[in-house]
Amino acid sequence: MEHMFRTRGGSVDVTLARSDDVWILGEHRATVESDGRLKIHLSNGTSGFATVAKVGDCWWVHFKGHTFNFERIEPGASQSGDEGGLTAPMPGKVLQVLVEVGQTVNAGETLMVLEAMKMEHRILAASQGSITEIHFAAGEQVQQGSVLLAMDEED
Amino acid sequence: MVSKVLVANRGEIACRILRACNEAGLASVAIYAANDASSLFVELADESFLLDGDTITDTYLHQAQILDIAKNAGVDAIHPGFGFLSERADFARAVTEAGIQWIGPGANAIEKMGDKMTARITMRAAGVPVIPGEEIEETDEDLALQAIEQASTRVGFPLLLKASSGGGGKGMRAVEHPEELLDAARSARREAIAAFGDGRVYLERLLTGSKHVEIQVLADRHGRTIHLGERECSVQRRHQKVFEEAPCATMTEEIRSAMGKAAVAAATAVDYEGAGTVEFLLAPNGEFFFLEMNTRIQVEHPVTEMVTGVDIVREQLRIAAGQPMSCGDLQMRGHAIEVRLYAEDASNNFLPAIGPLSVFVPPEGPGIRLDTGVRQGDEVTPNYDPMLAKLIVWAPSREEALQRMRRSLDEFVVLGTTTNLRFLRELCDVPDVIEGTTDTTMIDRLWPNGWNPNASIEVEDGALMAAAVAESSGLHRQSHSSPQSDDFSGPVSPFRTLSRRYP
Structure with a gap:
């Protein structure tokens, strides 16, 4: 599941995978406790409880003595300034490649479909343009952050 | 005789005083503006009366209205708390003339200390060093x-x-x-x-590099005026204290004794009664100078209570009733630190913040005291001072008190409104704070271009993941701000249908 949040440092795309009760983000793991808190296991081996509350569009999070306030950006809301989306947001497998090099695509068109933890994730074109490179074929494994495709964007 | 006390204040300090009245077996009365109708302090009073009016001037500062309520409610004493009418000599006089006991010093003492030039002249005459x-x-x-x-x-x-x-x-x-x-x-x-x-x-x-050190005094009508040692409150932002402790880390027995004597002399010079605080500047060479006297209970009084074991508000009530103060010889024990939790954005010039207290979970455990006027579910509004709570810790040594404060601040969860929690937590790691060498310009010196929170990438990733998981799991559909609705959302609760008959 993909979510976009506005942080102090800018917009961040968070794409979660799930295995039974365990949520996965890269090497981090999380479970939802019965009291509504979240147990977070970080990739560095430490863990802690996060307390969350949603006020309006903002998620307030207390974690390890820090308090954060992330505004959730609704999917479909302006995703300008982020010409990325062409990198793998999570480790997984390429399920489908829907375009060819040289093909012209429209903004929002699906370029590639990934699968991770039995969940599909669509890679969309941020703007109109033409595909210049395709780095993976269907069935190949990708790492988080792998560049999947490249395109020339038209303004 | 004092048997029924009206608290002419609101918020945290009203709660503190109302609880003291309760413990002392005194009936209590709260007054509140319409926008405070559901505030905690109103609940803590035996009776509460709505103030007419929309502004602070028309409500908590409206002397005639408050006096009328006091008379109608049959109170025999008024506690003004701090701020609002606490240092208004005309109000103290009007209360006294109405035959109601003013819990504080006489109007003359308030006047003499309230006019800073008169105070300097009076202090000089009493042999108290002035700047x-x-x-x-x-x-x-x-x-x-x-x-x-x-x-x-x-x-x-x-x-x-x-x-x-x-x-x-x-x-x-x-x-x-x-x-x-x-x-x-x-x-x-x-x-x-x-x-x-x-x-x-x-x-x-202008004395630079000085510490702000103040002495708590108590005076009763039985000829006793004592001091309860010092508090250091050098860490200030925009002339407001945020971090206070007792004792002062660099205090010596000689300076304490000299400063204590000066504070008692200051109080005696104006025939002081009740609790008061004499503020001094302590220069690096050990010289100290009278700054001013606050003729009321102070925000940071709890740190003195923690190290002396004296309940200062309870003593105020006792002294106002004409009884001798109950504390005997004082022994300072351990170290206490207080931080002020404000609804404010420390990373944006400490601008006040507003919003709901969707989650408000204070720390617990040994050596922790929380003085607050809010609870989870309350709304922080722009109507009043943005101080939400005072977190006070006590430990046998200063080092342990700082460790306890760090732990407490890490545990403190406030969501829905921006607070200075993280700023306070980072203060605990500042070398000057650890060494006890703070002075009044420290915050400006440390963060000349403003403060910004400093979380590691890992911690921010964890928090982002928490937000994403919460959104994906639909946790936002569980309301944090109204826990009652969770409790009663199931089948019809038997407690709702239970009806009691009262004789």
Whole structure:
């Protein structure tokens, strides 16, 4: 599941995978406790409880003595300034490649479909343009952050 | 005799006083503005009365209305708390004339200490060291400016111009060079006239690198005036204290004894009664100078309570009832630190913040005290001071107290409204704070371009993941702000249908 949040440092795309009760983000793991808190296991081996509350569009999070306030950006809301989306947001497998090099695509068109933890994730074109490179074929494994495709964007 | 007390205040300090009344077996009365109808302090009182009016002036500052409520409710004492009417001599006098006991010093003492020039003159006469400087009594603009210019050559630069009726930094100007003097004097006078209707200013030598150290005093009608040791409150932002402790880390037994004697002399000189605080500047060479006396209970009184074991508010009630204070010889024990939790954005010039307290979970465990006027589900509004709570810790040593404060601040969860929690937590790691060598300019010196929170990438990733998981799991559909609705959302609760008969 993909979510976009506005942080102090800018917009961040968070794409979660799930295995039974365990949520996965890269090497981090999380479970939802019965009291509504979240147990977070970080990739560095430490863990802690996060307390969350949603006020309006903002998620307030207390974690390890820090308090954060992330505004959730609704999917479909302006995703300008982020010409990325062409990198793998999570480790997984390429399920489908829907375009060819040289093909012209429209903004929002699906370029590639990934699968991770039995969940599909669509890679969309941020703007109109033409595909210049395709780095993976269907069935190949990708790492988080792998560049999947490249395109020339038209303004 | 005091048997029923009206608390002419709101929020945290009203809660503190109402609880003390309850413990002392006194009936209590709260007064509240309409926008405080569901505030915690209203619940803690035996009776509560709505104040008419929409502004602070028409409610918590409306002397006649408050006096009427006091008379109608049949109270025999009024506790003003701090702020609002606590240092208004005219109100103290009106209360006394209405035959109601004022819980605090007499109107004359409030007046003498409230006018800063009168206070300096009174203190000098009592042998209390004041900051070298000169009072300017001239009210005529031209004559006053002339006198200020002449006095400045004797006081020397850098110097401070302060309004005699001033407070909170209003009508105060630091002057580094002689050529800036007249402009600064004109603007200080203008500001003072606008704020207090009194343009008189005085000159003080500017003492840099000094600590703000204050002595708590108690005086009863049985001839006893004592001091309860010092508090250090040097860590300030915009002239407001944020981190206070007792004892002062660099205090020596000799300075404490001399400062304590000076504070008792100051109180005695104005026939003081009840609890008060004498503020001093403590210079690096150990010299100290009278700053002002606060003729009321102070925000940071809990740190003194923690190290002396004296319940200062309870003593106020006792003294007002004409009883001798109950504390005997004092033994300072351990170390206490208080931080003020504000709804404010420390990373944006400490601007006040508003919002819901969707989650408000204070820390628990040994050595922790929380004085607050809010609870989870409350709304922080722009109507009043943004202080939400005072977190106080006690431990046998200063080092352990700091460790306990760090742990407590890490555990404290406040969601829905921006607070200075993280700023306070990072203060605990500042070398000057660890060493106890704080002075009044520390925050400006440490963060000249403002403070920003400093979380590691891993921690922020964890928090982002928490937000994403919460969104994906639909956790936002569980309301945090109204826990009752969770409790009663199931099948019809038997408690709702239970009906009792009262005799």
